[in-house]
Amino acid sequence: MIEVRGLTKRYHEVRAVDSLDFTVRRGEVTGFLGPNGAGKSTTMRMILGLDAPTSGTATIDGRPAAAHPAPLRAVGALLDAGALLPSRSARHHLLALAAGNGIPRRRVQEVLDVVGLGSAARRAAGTYSLGMKQRLGIAAALLGDPPVLVLDEPLNGLDPEGIVWMRRLLRGLAAEGRAVMVSSHLMNEVERTVDHLVVIGRGRLIADTSMAAFIAAHSSPREVVVRSPRAEVFASRLAAEGAAVRRGDDAQSLVVTGLTAPVVGALAAARGIELHELAPRRPSLEHAFMELTQDSAEYAATAGTGADKETF
Numbered sequence: 001m002i003e004v005r006g007l008t009k010r011y012h013e014v015r016a017v018d019s020l021d022f023t024v025r026r027g028e029v030t031g032f033l034g035p036n037g038a039g040k041s042t043t044m045r046m047i048l049g050l051d052a053p054t055s056g057t058a059t060i061d062g063r064p065a066a067a068h069p070a071p072l073r074a075v076g077a078l079l080d081a082g083a084l085l086p087s088r089s090a091r092h093h094l095l096a097l098a099a100g101n102g103i104p105r106r107r108v109q110e111v112l113d114v115v116g117l118g119s120a121a122r123r124a125a126g127t128y129s130l131g132m133k134q135r136l137g138i139a140a141a142l143l144g145d146p147p148v149l150v151l152d153e154p155l156n157g158l159d160p161e162g163i164v165w166m167r168r169l170l171r172g173l174a175a176e177g178r179a180v181m182v183s184s185h186l187m188n189e190v191e192r193t194v195d196h197l198v199v200i201g202r203g204r205l206i207a208d209t210s211m212a213a214f215i216a217a218h219s220s221p222r223e224v225v226v227r228s229p230r231a232e233v234f235a236s237r238l239a240a241e242g243a244a245v246r247r248g249d250d251a252q253s254l255v256v257t258g259l260t261a262p263v264v265g266a267l268a269a270a271r272g273i274e275l276h277e278l279a280p281r282r283p284s285l286e287h288a289f290m291e292l293t294q295d296s297a298e299y300a301a302t303a304g305t306g307a308d309k310e311t312f
């Protein structure tokens with residue numbers, strides 16, 4: 001279990017992490033989310049004992065990471081998968097880590113097999129693709145068979161097959177009773193993988209909740225997407241019924257708020273308006289995240305094309 005209490009990190013006038021409190025529990029994958037610059041990597045580095053907090057504490061199973069006699073057995077980490085000696089093979093990289101941490105050599109082959117790098121294990125790591133480096137980083141994190149994992153952007157550089165593999169791996173690690181903390185900007189994937197969410201913005205905690213509760217609490221009112229060759233006429237009809245209507249992706253598409261899909265369908269039928277699509281939009285983590293963090297994004301585009309905001 002990871003316990004973060006009052007954790008704060010200042011870089012001169014910047015409060016990169018500001019009085020954070022949260023817990024990462026065993027048996028769950030906890031997604032650690034926040035816009036660019038929110039303080040995720042800084043928090044993870046402090047949890048791992050790589051950066052000293054300005055104040056507050058971060059413990060792994062009751063002690064700071066560095067206070068564990070064999071840190072690799074207490075917590076596995078993936079921070080920067082590219083930080084490898086380019087001339088060293090995956091096997092030698094892992095053998096060196098194992099030797100330095102009292103881990104038997106046979107464990108190296110086991111973790112190489114888990115991450116699917118067995119056949120490339122003797123090649124120099126400098127020749128690896130980003131996805132292979134990520135796999136090697138995961139192998140290193142698993143080397144000590146730790147009960148706690150801290151993984152910063154583990155999905156970076158993975159191809160679709162790799163992403164599915166990572167999802168299964170993370171779910172499997174949690175199912176074995178481990179505490180798994182994962183940061184990612186890939187909201188669709190986070191939605192499919194994690195049980196619990198910790199969301200930060202500008203260094204501060206803005207949500208600490210289950211995935212389902214987060215989406216329910218931070219999603220806009222339900223929307224219905226409608227496509228019709230008579231979109232403009234239908235938009236006026238819907239507006240007369242009290243719906244808010246805006247243009248969707250193209251001239252035939254509308255996004256309707258304030259009426260359910262059956263009501264929208266019934267109105268179209270009553271007017272003899274042909275529909276090519278009628279789809280309630282499922283609330284998603286991506287929408288919920290954008291809605292919650294729009295005020296705390298440090299780097300945000302100030303204006304879009306406006307196309308999706310056009311109303312009738």
Ligand SMILES: Nc1ncnc2c1ncn2[C@@H]1O[C@H](COP(=O)(O)OP(=O)(O)OP(=O)(O)O)[C@@H](O)[C@H]1O
Pocket residue numbers: 011014015016034035036037038039040041042043
């Ligand atoms: N060594 C440092 N010196 C000064 N400022 C730093 C340092 N490291 C991080 N920061 C600042 O702290 C804040 C948090 O950065 P951090 O890298 O933790 O964010 P992040 O959430 O991981 O971002 P991203 O999603 O872009 O990786 C940023 O404003 C960053 O510029």
